[in-house]
Amino acid sequence: MSGARRRPYWLLALGLGACVTGDYSRVSFNEPVDAAALRSLAPGQDDLTSVLAKLGAPVDVREYRVNADRTSGMALVYSWREEYGWGLDISMPVSGEASARLELDFGGTDLPGCVVWFDEDLVLERWREGLVGDLLSKRRRPAPVLDGQ
Amino acid sequence: MKITRFVTLCLTAALASCSIARQDVNEPLDAVRIQELQPGSTTAKQVVELLGGPNEVVQLGKRTAYRYDSDTTKSALLFMVVFNLANQDTRQDRLWVFFDDKDVLTHYGATFGSHRTQYALPWEDVHDAAENADADARRPGVVR
Numbered sequence: 001m002s003g004a005r006r007r008p009y010w011l012l013a014l015g016l017g018a019c020v021t022g023d024y025s026r027v028s029f030n031e032p033v034d035a036a037a038l039r040s041l042a043p044g045q046d047d048l049t050s051v052l053a054k055l056g057a058p059v060d061v062r063e064y065r066v067n068a069d070r071t072s073g074m075a076l077v078y079s080w081r082e083e084y085g086w087g088l089d090i091s092m093p094v095s096g097e098a099s100a101r102l103e104l105d106f107g108g109t110d111l112p113g114c115v116v117w118f119d120e121d122l123v124l125e126r127w128r129e130g131l132v133g134d135l136l137s138k139r140r141r142p143a144p145v146l147d148g149q
Numbered sequence: 150m151k152i153t154r155f156v157t158l159c160l161t162a163a164l165a166s167c168s169i170a171r172q173d174v175n176e177p178l179d180a181v182r183i184q185e186l187q188p189g190s191t192t193a194k195q196v197v198e199l200l201g202g203p204n205e206v207v208q209l210g211k212r213t214a215y216r217y218d219s220d221t222t223k224s225a226l227l228f229m230v231v232f233n234l235a236n237q238d239t240r241q242d243r244l245w246v247f248f249d250d251k252d253v254l255t256h257y258g259a260t261f262g263s264h265r266t267q268y269a270l271p272w273e274d275v276h277d278a279a280e281n282a283d284a285d286a287r288r289p290g291v292v293r
Contacts, residue, residue: 021231021232021233022231022232023232024232024235025235025236025237026236026272027236027237028237028238028275029239029240030239030240030241030262031262031265032276048247048256049256052245052256052257052258056260057245057259058243058258059243061207061209061214061245062207067210070210070211071210072209072210072211072212073210074212074214084271120210
């Protein structure tokens, strides 16, 4: 094959760079909790102090099982994110005034984590691992700030 | 022809570029200062005087909890002609302080991670225990 015939392939590759782009990316957010520490948690024995010492500070804290006298338990939420993904971005001019763009993201979006529930006396009631969205109820009641009542 | 191919390859390679970026949200938490918290005696007022206003206040029945946090994100990107590589690593410092119905500190828990954030390529291990330990050792108050 002559050099003159090869030249268009280089031009084509350069041209594709403007409209077809592949990518490989990772997004990480925080670190997973220590699995051994999580498995060492003993419902009925561990309390808020020991859980905080073993797992560190949670990402979120939720009110849990509020009683009529306004005592309540709480749920600590630990979550993290580690997503790897391939992506493909295709864009092309359709007309002089418009262009089309297609972006494919092959990464997941669920957030893995664990939730630790405490009773009113802040004794560990249970813990679960999984996707945080599946472990928690979706709603949280509005809360007054420092009402002191 | 070989010279033409070599020049073309050089030009193509020159089209690749890289970029790094860092984004910080809030000041990193002061691990030494946090050690001054004393469950059973420190009040909510004293916590705010020590650490400033919290990022969030959560009502937990009669109890309350304050959240303090700080994020650091480091991004590394390698742009090539038709293929790009990207990595984004975000970690947080987090502190939760819990108060009883009289606004006295009962518990607190802290996690310090913002100093462990790394510029990396997507296949590199950013959670290496030895590297985390080195980073912890350089940050005052994190290793007790």
